[in-house]
Amino acid sequence: MNVLAAIVESERANAALAWSIVAAIVVTAIVSARAGTYVWAALATTTAVLALVPTLRRWDPLVMLPWEVLALAAAPLVVGLVASVPIAGFLTVATIALLIAVELDAYTSVEMTSRFAVSFVVLVTMAVAGCWVVLQWTSDALLGTAHLTGVVDVMWDIVYATAFGGLAGVLFVLYFFKRDDAGYGDLTQEQDGEGNRDERGDHRSSSEPETTDSDTVLGLPKRQCWQGVRLLQGGLALLVGYAVVTVDPALFVNAALPLALTFAPALVRRTSGHEMGAGLALWIAAAAFLHTVGAIGLYTAFGWFDQFTHTLSATLVAGLGYAVVDALERTESDVDFPTEFRFVFLVIFVLAFGVAWEILEFAAGGLASLVGGDAVLTQYGTDDIALDLLFNAVGAVLVGLWGTGYFDGLARVFTNRFDDSSDVV
Known part of the structure; x- marks a missing residue:
């Protein structure tokens, strides 16, 4: 067993490393906000919040995401703060998508296959990239910033973010499903008294209509x-x-x-x-x-x-x-x-x-x-x-x-x- 694997298995060691990385992300958000790069500050803040979801959910400072995931999320944020590297923004969007997928799989009752997980991470990355565009547009309109300089630049940002989303999806499968195969299991999965998930029910809302061949729209037969x-x-x-x-x-x-x-x-x-x-x-x-x-x-x-x-x-x-x-x-x-x-x-x-x-x-x-x-x-x-x-x-x-x-x-x-x-x- 190598050193990194031993650290991952240690809950306290993982928490110590994870909290250090979260602190670095928070500092990045503060420095970015003071420098006037509000979109970058928002990305760093979002990453920090996602990193703290498991802790807040269980109200236990030792319950943290694996430090490797947080390090992957923090790296492009820190790089983007100290150097003008366009690729850092694309990596940040992809890692936010990865954090969302990891937490859904590990800390909620959501179950997904590996193929769906890859698709989900790509979809989340694309969605976050879209939200990023809207956020920058809102900042330009309300705060007088100039993040969106032209259609070509915006679209290449979206294209690169989508590409890195595919990479993040592959990493999700290779890393987390491999952890399950190695016996780590779900990180903090909630179970019932017998160790099993609750039985599925009908997820359809009672207010939603049953669809039949006689359905109407706006009263039309x-x-x-x-x-x-x-x-x-x-x-x-x-x-x-x-x-x-x-x-x-x-x-x-x-x-x-x-x-x-x-x-x-x-x-x-x-x-x-x-x-x-x-x-x-x-x-x-x-x-x-x-x-x-x-x-x-x-x-x-x-x-x-x-x-x-x-x-x-x-x-x-x-x-x-x-x-x-x-x-x-x-x-x-x-x-x-x-x-x-x-x-x-x-x-x-x-x-x-x-x-x-x-x-x-x-x-x-x-x-x-x-x-x-x-x-x-x-x-x-x-x-x-x-x-x-x-x-x-x-x-x-x-x-x-x-x-x-x-x-x-x-x-x-x-x-x-x-x-x-x-x-x-």
Whole structure:
């Protein structure tokens, strides 16, 4: 057994090292705040708070995260304080995501497989990167700072943070699951009197509706919902035709892809035999249609329209995230997602999806500059990026509080797919 392993096994030694590292992080936050680098101070403060969650949860100063994890989190903060190293910011975002994943796995009733853990760390990193952009934008607007210097710089920050999120996810699996295999077990897992987790219950809120084939949206019966879907599909088809006639690639992409998306409920019904619901089909069609008409001019004419469509689209993305985690929990014996985790995951999932969408728009702009012509997806500046991410989160919260039940049909589809996949394996 090497020296480091022996130190990890010693609770007091680990606590002493961990508290020393936390103190260094707190000093970094104070120095950063005094120097006027408020965003860096906020990142350091967030890291320190996350580091103290286990201690505060058990009210025991000896209950701390492994010092190696805290050292990994503190390193980029200290480096960024004493030297201008752009990579330090990306590493900080990734390590914050790693701390969140570690604490969920070790100190809560959340259970996740190694594959889901990697995905979760990447999603958290992307979500934190998105929050970081919003935080910097807010600081610039309210405090007169100049953190967001341009779209290109902001987007490369997001791209690098996402890449380091993948690295953090791999480290999570290699280190913590290896610790479990070595016999360390969960760090401070709460158990019942017999050493087992509580039995799972139905996580669905009593206020959420059961989804059936007769569901309605805003009081519309099923027949009228489908009529609305057909009407919106017809409008999108006309725009696709107009794009072909006028040879407008940007309009074609912004109309054809949303039109294809509106046929997803019918495709699911035909391939799986399960009904997603007429209300959800209308929901999807409305979001697709509004995005297309926004792309042809309403986004630039009315700034609020962009935020409205992002909120509406985010509700669908949140529903997709809910359906995935619900299906995973039903089909994987090693997975357990409490109600509180589901709500947080919806917000993380939507923020990460929003970051991925911004990267896609950025890539589309870069491709257009290389080959010539107009970009099929457009970014309108740092304000647009920050507001898009902010209202994506609003949509996720709305679904988490109000509408997850409307996606139970989609969750059943995923459940059957996952069951079929496991049978094949």
